[in-house]
Amino acid sequence: xxxxxxxxxxxxxxxxxxxxxxxxxxxxxxxxxxxxxxxxxxxxxxxxxxxxxxxxxxxxxxxxxxxxxxxxxxxxxxxxxxxxxxxxxxxxxxxxxxxxxxxxxxxx
Amino acid sequence: xxxxxxxxxxxxxxxxxxxxxxxxxxxxxxxxxxxxxxxxxxxxxxxxxxxxxxxxxxxxxxxxxxxxxxxxxxxxxxxxxxxxxxxxxxxxxxxxxxxxxxxxxxxxxx
Numbered sequence: 001x002x003x004x005x006x007x008x009x010x011x012x013x014x015x016x017x018x019x020x021x022x023x024x025x026x027x028x029x030x031x032x033x034x035x036x037x038x039x040x041x042x043x044x045x046x047x048x049x050x051x052x053x054x055x056x057x058x059x060x061x062x063x064x065x066x067x068x069x070x071x072x073x074x075x076x077x078x079x080x081x082x083x084x085x086x087x088x089x090x091x092x093x094x095x096x097x098x099x100x101x102x103x104x105x106x107x108x
Numbered sequence: 109x110x111x112x113x114x115x116x117x118x119x120x121x122x123x124x125x126x127x128x129x130x131x132x133x134x135x136x137x138x139x140x141x142x143x144x145x146x147x148x149x150x151x152x153x154x155x156x157x158x159x160x161x162x163x164x165x166x167x168x169x170x171x172x173x174x175x176x177x178x179x180x181x182x183x184x185x186x187x188x189x190x191x192x193x194x195x196x197x198x199x200x201x202x203x204x205x206x207x208x209x210x211x212x213x214x215x216x217x218x
Contacts, residue, residue, distance in 0.1 A: 030205070031205045033205065033206060033207075040196075040212070040214065041211060041212065042198050042200075042209030042210050042211050042212050043152075043198075043209050044209070045206055045207075045208070048205060048206060050205075086150070088151070088152070090207070092205040095154070095157070096154075096202075096205075096207055098151055098152040098154075099151060100150050100151035101150055101151055103150075
C-alpha cells in the first residue's frame with residue numbers, strides 16, 4: 001500500500017509569515033501533485049512535479065520534489081489570508097494516492 | 109475546455125433511504141472517472157474508478173455502488189444509506205497524471 005504522510009496536519013499563522021508543509025512517502029512516484037481545496041469545493045490543482053530535485057515556483061509558492069521522488073515540500077512566502085485552505089499532495093503511479101492534507105489558516 | 113458537473117450540491121437523506129449522485133464530464137471522450145469521499149474536510153478516500161462504459165472497479169468494500177451507463181456519466185448509488193455514509197463526495201476525471209475535480213456533493217444522513 002502506498003501512503004503519503006503530510007505534516008503538519010494543522011497550521012495557523014499570521015499574515016506575512018512564511019511556512020513550509022511536507023509530503024513524505026516510502027514509495028517512489030512518477031510524479032506528484034499539489035492541490036488546494038477551499039471549504040465546500042473540489043480540490044484545484046496547483047502544480048505537478050515530475051523530475052527528482054525539481055523546483056517549481058508559482059508566485060509566492062515554491063514546490064520541490066525530492067531527489068528520490070519520494071517526498072515533496074511546499075513553501076509559502078509572506079502568507080496572505082487568501083492562502084487559507086486545505087493543501088493536499090497526491091502521488092501518481094498506476095493510480096493517484098492522496099495525503100490527508102494540511103489545513104492552513106492565515107489570520108489577518 | 110473540459111468541465112465536470114455534479115449534482116445535487118447538497119443532500120439530506122434519512123437512514124435507510126436510497127441514494128443517487130450524478131457526475132457528468134464535458135469536453136473529453138473516454139475519460140477515466142473517479143468517485144472519492146472526503147470526511148471532515150480532510151483526505152480523499154477513493155471509492156470507485158472507471159476506465160470505460162460499464163467498467164467499474166471498487167477500491168473499498170462498502171454500502172455504495174457505482175455505474176457508468178454512458179461514456180461521460182458516472183453515478184454513485186446506494187440502496188440503503190447508513191449514518192456513516194455522510195460526507196463530501198467528489199467526482200473526478202483524469203488527464204495525464206492530473207485529476208480534475210467536480211464541485212462535490214455534501215451528503216448528510218440523519
